[in-house]
Amino acid sequence: MKAEAATLSKLSPIGMLARMGYGARALVYLTVGSLALLTATGFGGETTNSRGAVRTLAEQPFGYILLVVLVLGLVGYVTWRATQALLDTDNHGTSVxxxxxxxGLLISAxxxxxxxxFTAKLLLSDSGSDGGQPTWLSSEWGLWCLAGVGVGMAVAGVAHMVKGWRAGYQKFMQLPPSQVVWMQPLCRFGLVARGLVLVLMGAILVRSALVAHSSEVKGIADALNTLRDSAYGAWLLGVVATGxxxxxxYSLLEMIFRRINY
Incomplete structure (x- = not known):
């Protein structure tokens, strides 16, 4: 613990922003997953997306403080993702x-x-308006762009699942050997579950754009609803929500143990 504290104290400003960012991402996914799990088990809740999760946090005791922390963390995450992409801090190189x-890191940013x-607007004006869809999305080329985004989501989802299955995250994290026995399965399960949701989101978006000719952008809630409405929906939703x-x-573990090469 002393060594860990010493390491944290030596973090660069970008390193601190990165760890704040992973914490913010954890807060969003813990909220989305918990609400979906409550829905699957019949204890209330709802399937929602990241913006719905932000609204839910705003409604909690000390919601204002939670939103302030979330905004700061998201700014940190955006800064870190952009730094990863532009400065290649993880040495991905210039291959295809x-x-x-x-x-993908830039898109994440x-x-x-x-x-x-959205969170800042909610914090400042107490307004949860998402705004309408841009008009260009309704054009033919706009629908093709949406389909391309859907394909990209599906590819990212498969990459997440492979990363989880092969434990590819280990080269970027230094998990304590005494805790690997439970941390590693948790990380793998979380990555595979998020990958499955991304694949579903991508498939829904492609179908919406090319088959239904709809310019409505689909998100996590739509993917979870697809699971809920399928055969054995409650069980599938429960498993993915737990994931x-x-x-x-996993994001919390990244906040603590992720190697920040900057």
Missing amino acids: KGLGVRM AIHSALAL LIAFGC
Whole structure:
């Protein structure tokens, strides 16, 4: 513990922002997963996306403080993701695969920028308005762009599942040997579950754009609802919801044990 504290004290500003960011991501996924699990078990709750999770946090005791912490953490996460992508802190390189990973990091930064902005607006104005869909999405080329985003989501989902199955995260994390026996299965389960949700989101988005010709952007809630409405839906939703909670815990472990190469 003393060595760990010493390591944390030597973190660069970017390192501190990165760890704040992983903590913010954990808070969002723990909320989304917990609400979905309550739905699956019949104890209330609802399937929701990251913005719904932010609204739920705002409604809790000390909700204002939670949103302030979340905004700061999301800004940290965006900064870290952009740094990873642009400065290649994890040495992904300039191969096709490496550039693909770095582009994914930039997209992650953009997505979390939007979530940070939404949270800040909710914090400042107490308004939960998402705004309408951009008009260009209704055009033919806009629908093809959405389909491309869906394919990208599905590819990212498969990458998450492979990373979880092969425990590829280990080269970026230094888990304490005495705790690996429970930490490793938790990390693998969380990554596979998030990967499955991303694949479902991608498939739903592609079908929506190319088959239904709908410009409505689909998210985590739609993927969870698809599971809920399928055969054995409550069980499937329960397993995936538990996995999203595990991914939130994985994010907490990243906050503590992730190697920050900057």
